[in-house]
Amino acid sequence: MKQFLIYGLCGLLFLAWFLASGTARGADRLPGLPDGCGTRCHKSKVREQFVHGPVATDDCIACHRPTGKPHPDEQGAFRLVGEREKLCAVCHESKATKKVVHPPVAEGDCLACHDVHQSPYPMQLKAPGADLCFGCHNAKDFSAKHGHAPVAAGHCTRCHDPHQSDNPALLKAPGAQLCFSCHDKALTEGVSVHKPVAEGRCTDCHAPHGSPFPSMLKGEYPEEFYLPYKQANFELCFRCHTRELAQDRRTDTLTGFRNGDFNLHYVHVNRSDKGRSCKTCHDPHAAGQLRLIKERIPGFGSWDIPIHYTKTDTGGTCVVGCHKPKSYDRLRFVTNP
Ligand code: HEC
Ligand code: HEC
Ligand code: HEC
Ligand code: HEC
Ligand code: HEC
Ligand code: HEC
Ligand code: HEC
Ligand code: HEC
Ligand code: HEC
Numbered sequence: 001m002k003q004f005l006i007y008g009l010c011g012l013l014f015l016a017w018f019l020a021s022g023t024a025r026g027a028d029r030l031p032g033l034p035d036g037c038g039t040r041c042h043k044s045k046v047r048e049q050f051v052h053g054p055v056a057t058d059d060c061i062a063c064h065r066p067t068g069k070p071h072p073d074e075q076g077a078f079r080l081v082g083e084r085e086k087l088c089a090v091c092h093e094s095k096a097t098k099k100v101v102h103p104p105v106a107e108g109d110c111l112a113c114h115d116v117h118q119s120p121y122p123m124q125l126k127a128p129g130a131d132l133c134f135g136c137h138n139a140k141d142f143s144a145k146h147g148h149a150p151v152a153a154g155h156c157t158r159c160h161d162p163h164q165s166d167n168p169a170l171l172k173a174p175g176a177q178l179c180f181s182c183h184d185k186a187l188t189e190g191v192s193v194h195k196p197v198a199e200g201r202c203t204d205c206h207a208p209h210g211s212p213f214p215s216m217l218k219g220e221y222p223e224e225f226y227l228p229y230k231q232a233n234f235e236l237c238f239r240c241h242t243r244e245l246a247q248d249r250r251t252d253t254l255t256g257f258r259n260g261d262f263n264l265h266y267v268h269v270n271r272s273d274k275g276r277s278c279k280t281c282h283d284p285h286a287a288g289q290l291r292l293i294k295e296r297i298p299g300f301g302s303w304d305i306p307i308h309y310t311k312t313d314t315g316g317t318c319v320v321g322c323h324k325p326k327s328y329d330r331l332r333f334v335t336n337p
Helices: 002-028 084-089 129-134 175-180 231-238 264-269
Strands: 296-298 304-311 315-320 326-329
Antiparallel strands (some): 296 304
């Protein structure tokens, strides 16, 4: 038993000597040679699924400068041929040439996100998907009640370039173009187009990461078509339009939708029972008729009623379903039959 232990110990010592001399010989061969440090001593650098190009080819000396009996050398370090982004720039294009540069990139801190040797994730990333971003950005800001599908899926880089962009907020495309990379442009085409939509300002109304309101809206806007009136229901629209639009029964100024001074927005919207929401008549993006008037409006039942709207210089006419036309005129009150 005692002998076994002694033989075993000797064996281990021999093995240790063998390995140590191997290291030394490998190290001595380093300068100018295909170095073999990866395969001989530092296997741990090539263990993960995604290994950085020059590391995989065992080109350690592309980045490390072995100094004679190299490491640990006098400085006690496996010295690098360049610092921070300058090291990467030996082989990669600069990531800081555009108008907007992500602060960690501007600071040359490539290794905040990339592991220079290897990673279990593609692109040598230190963490997968949004987890990488949440290392510095607050995850809570991206977990709104009504979230956006690509945000919830952690696909931040579908919209943002992680390094740089010529668009604000590192976006991959400007304005509505970004949204049209996934959403149908037809949504925003018609006889009349809402001005902020025509100008590509989708984020005037939608919070791109999500919001407390349905459809990721930036303010309250009812999902129902018919509901008791409350000004607060339409806060989204009142971010840009006057809050008084449907407030006063009579007006000469607040809206063009009036018969004489009789406010027709008030008539339709401001009711304690089945007041109409804006969306019974208007499409928030674009519509087949003037003034964003939809071509069909929902009835109280489950069917949609066609609506035909004609605008005049001083008013207009609506034909709803098979009912008689109803007209309004701002200068001269029209009595409808
Ligand atoms: C593309 C450049 C590059 C290549 C190629 C490279 N390294 Fe490195 N290495 C670095 C950088 C940069 C650091 C400093 C890492 C840090 O600060 O996180 C480093 C650090 C190290 C360290 C010390 C810190 C640690 O992570 O353990 C060792 C050991 C090391 N490298 C070994 C190797 C070996 C072995 C190879 C070849 C198989 C290799 N490196 C190839 C850039 C490189
Ligand atoms: C000695 C040359 C060299 C240096 C220095 C270098 N790289 Fe690379 N890098 C490569 C090669 C080669 C590839 C593989 C390219 C390919 O597969 O198309 C690569 C690929 C990459 C990739 C993409 C991986 C993928 O899956 O496509 C990333 C990310 C990367 N490098 C980051 C860095 C960073 C960050 C630095 C600096 C810390 C750096 N590199 C320094 C040569 C280098
Ligand atoms: C904030 C995190 C972050 C920082 C900092 C960062 N990167 Fe990246 N990098 C990424 C992500 C994420 C990807 C993958 C992009 C994708 O999948 O579309 C990537 C991809 C790459 C690629 C491969 C694709 C390409 O765009 O060419 C290279 C090379 C690269 N990075 C180099 C660098 C260099 C060099 C630096 C420092 C100047 C750097 N990165 C800093 C997050 C970062
Ligand atoms: C190493 C830290 C770090 C990581 C990781 C990081 N960021 Fe940032 N990011 C910052 C800092 C710092 C700022 C500037 C301050 C701020 O807006 O919070 C910033 C700003 C931004 C901005 C606003 C840029 C502008 O000019 O308006 C966007 C967009 C952004 N980051 C997206 C991302 C995405 C997407 C990821 C993941 C791929 C990510 N960040 C990962 C540090 C980081
Ligand atoms: C559908 C596209 C889209 C996705 C996906 C997306 N963003 Fe954004 N992000 C935007 C837009 C658009 C802005 C500009 C907001 C503005 O101008 O009001 C922005 C702005 C930002 C900003 C700047 C500060 C702010 O909140 O305005 C940061 C930081 C940011 N995003 C990080 C992220 C992170 C992290 C993820 C993934 C969890 C992500 N984004 C996913 C579209 C997106
Ligand atoms: C990377 C693809 C992608 C991009 C880019 C994108 N979206 Fe989306 N968006 C989606 C997906 C997927 C859904 C979920 C679709 C569904 O449920 O039918 C969605 C849903 C929505 C919804 C409906 C949410 C709900 O609760 O019903 C709105 C509003 C929206 N996106 C607006 C935008 C805006 C504004 C932009 C531009 C800032 C944008 N999207 C950019 C993929 C994207
Ligand atoms: C004036 C405010 C406003 C602007 C600007 C706006 N939207 Fe909307 N969007 C809405 C409202 C309100 C809804 C909810 C529709 C409903 O409840 O009937 C909506 C719903 C959506 C939906 C969900 C699907 C649907 O049709 O209901 C998508 C997708 C969408 N918007 C994309 C966009 C895109 C892309 C842009 C920019 C081109 C944009 N929006 C600009 C107000 C706006
Ligand atoms: C971000 C600002 C903004 C928001 C929010 C907004 N609008 Fe507008 N809207 C405008 C602008 C700007 C015009 C053009 C005014 C002009 O030409 O004088 C306009 C015009 C209109 C028009 C007249 C269209 C035409 O063809 O003449 C209608 C109807 C309208 N908006 C309805 C709405 C409704 C309903 C909402 C809420 C869902 C809403 N708006 C929210 C900015 C906004
Ligand atoms: C019964 C249909 C109907 C409803 C419901 C309705 N509108 Fe209108 N709205 C119109 C008509 C018709 C016009 C065109 C008036 C004109 O120019 O002759 C109009 C015009 C507008 C305009 C252009 C400026 C003005 O007042 O003339 C805005 C803004 C507007 N509506 C916002 C809203 C908002 C916000 C709501 C919900 C609170 C709403 N509308 C509800 C039919 C409606």
